[in-house]
Structure formats: C-alpha cells, structure tokens
Amino acid sequence: MSWCDIGVNFIDSRLEVEPVIARSLEAEVNQIIITGTSVNVSKAAIDLAQSSPKHLFSTVGVHPHHASEFNAQTQNTLRKLAVSSQVVAIGECGLDYNRNFSTPAEQIYAFEQQLELACELKLPVFLHERDAFDEQLNLLKKYQNQLMGGVAHCFTGTIEQMQAYLDLGLFIGITGWVCDPKRGEALRAAVKALPIERLLLETDAPYLRPKGLANNRKVDKGNNEPAYLPYIAEHVANIMQLDLLTVRNASMNNSQMLFALPSNEAKNA
Numbered sequence: 001m002s003w004c005d006i007g008v009n010f011i012d013s014r015l016e017v018e019p020v021i022a023r024s025l026e027a028e029v030n031q032i033i034i035t036g037t038s039v040n041v042s043k044a045a046i047d048l049a050q051s052s053p054k055h056l057f058s059t060v061g062v063h064p065h066h067a068s069e070f071n072a073q074t075q076n077t078l079r080k081l082a083v084s085s086q087v088v089a090i091g092e093c094g095l096d097y098n099r100n101f102s103t104p105a106e107q108i109y110a111f112e113q114q115l116e117l118a119c120e121l122k123l124p125v126f127l128h129e130r131d132a133f134d135e136q137l138n139l140l141k142k143y144q145n146q147l148m149g150g151v152a153h154c155f156t157g158t159i160e161q162m163q164a165y166l167d168l169g170l171f172i173g174i175t176g177w178v179c180d181p182k183r184g185e186a187l188r189a190a191v192k193a194l195p196i197e198r199l200l201l202e203t204d205a206p207y208l209r210p211k212g213l214a215n216n217r218k219v220d221k222g223n224n225e226p227a228y229l230p231y232i233a234e235h236v237a238n239i240m241q242l243d244l245l246t247v248r249n250a251s252m253n254n255s256q257m258l259f260a261l262p263s264n265e266a267k268n269a
C-alpha cells in the first residue's frame with residue numbers, strides 16, 4: 001500500500017519533474033494527480049501524466065482566478081481534453097472571492113460550465129473555494145443529483161462547512177495547513193470530526209510547504225513537494241487518533257475510489 005497525492009501543481013517551473021518524482025517514489029507516494037488550472041496548464045498536465053502513466057494523472061479545468069478566460073468554446077475544449085485516459089476529474093473549479101482576479105459573474109459562469117461537464121462526463125469535480133462558501137454550496141446543491149462526487153480540495157474551513165460538504169457526498173482534501181500550529185486550529189477541529197472514509201490527502205505543491213519539516217531546503221529549494229505527503233499524514237493521524245497505517249490505507253482507498261485510479265497491484269507491472 002502506498003500514498004496518493006491528489007493535488008500537485010506540477011506545471012510550475014519551481015518543481016523539477018524528474019527529481020521530484022524520484023523523491024516521491026522513494027517516499028512511496030506513487031500516485032499523483034496533477035492539478036489543471038487553465039486550458040494550457042491542463043494540456044501540459046495531460047502530456048506530463050502520459051509520460052509516466054502508472055504514476056501520474058491529471059484534472060482538466062479552469063481555476064476561478066482564470067475564469068475570465070472561460071469563453072463559449074472552453075467547455076468543448078475541456079470535453080476533448082477529458083478523453084485522455086489520464087484525466088480523472090474536472091477542475092480545479094469553483095469560486096474565489098478573496099481576490100476576485102475574475103469577476104464573480106465570470107466565476108459563476110465558468111464554474112457552472114464545469115459542473116455541467118462533470119455531470120455529463122460522469123467525472124468527479126476537484127473544487128476550490130475561498131470566501132464564497134454559501135454561493136459555492138448553492139451551486140453544488142443545484143447539480144447534486146447528477147454529480148459523480150468530488151473533493152473540496154485544500155479544505156481550511158469550519159466543522160459546519162465540512163459537514164455541509166459531507167452531506168453532499170463530497171470528500172475532503174487535507175493539506176499541510178494542519179501542520180501549522182498558528183493557523184490550523186479550526187481546521188484541526190474539523191479534521192478531528194472527519195469520517196476517515198471521506199479523507200483525501202494532498203500537498204498542493206509547490207505551495208503550502210508544511211511547517212516543521214526538517215530543513216531540506218538544499219534539496220527542495222524551499223518548495224513543498226509530494227514526498228512530504230506522509231509528513232502531513234502523520235499530523236492527520238495524530239489529530240484523528242489513528243495509526244499511520246490506517247490513515248494511509250483509508251486515504252489511498254478513498255483516492256482510488258473517487259478518481260477510479262488503477263489499484264497498486266496493477267501498477268507494479
């Protein structure tokens with residue numbers, strides 16, 4: 001049994017592909033889902049995933065920051081990209097009213113187009129939300145009956161918000177936020193209440209380098225990377241008062257179920 005990192009921003013010059021993959025395999029993180037955040041990033045993510053089809057998978061989607069780029073053709077472009085066997089989800093998509101790099105109207109349009117596509121293609125959604133929880137939840141409820149599930153990626157909210165996502169049947173993506181003693185308090189309270197059958201783990205590398213890591217900065221140049229997923233899992237196991245193996249098996253099973261990833265046995269060939 002190994003680990004699956006469900007969210008890595010690999011199309012980023014800060015992550016040097018070969019050494020980063022080598023170090024993740026050493027840490028037994030041998031399934032990685034690359035996050036698509038725009039049409040171009042999604043294309044690059046699929047190309048990269050195809051270069052290592054046993055280990056790498058990808059989402060295709062448009063992040064709310066890029067929603068202003070979402071035009072009348074974009075849904076169809078994503079539909080064509082999603083044909084690749086490496087594509088396991090639609091997103092990351094959702095609403096981010098924190099900085100409004102795209103207007104709320106543009107974000108809602110892009111999000112609904114991607115929710116529709118996920119329903120049509122029977123793929124899970126990879127969700128991003130910041131400062132827009134109520135509106136995000138309302139849109140998810142609108143598509144709830146046709147959606148094939150999904151994950152609230154990089155969840156940092158409250159127990160009540162988590163419960164609302166759980167009620168929709170969603171999984172909860174936990175990052176290295178839990179390792180930050182200053183910021184992660186509400187999140188740790190939520191994680192304590194999270195049913196393990198809904199737990200997914202992600203680094204969101206190269207962002208969100210977990211606090212308290214041994215100093216590997218010569219190797220990782222200060223970035224986060226998938227090799228640090230087990231470190232995040234140790235914190236999650238502590239909070240949930242479970243042993244690491246239980247967290248590892250559950251999060252792996254959950255990842256394989258939601259994203260229909262091949263099982264590890266098949267992948268050793």
Ligand SMILES: [Zn+2]
Binds near residue numbers: 092127128153
């Ligand atoms: Zn995100």
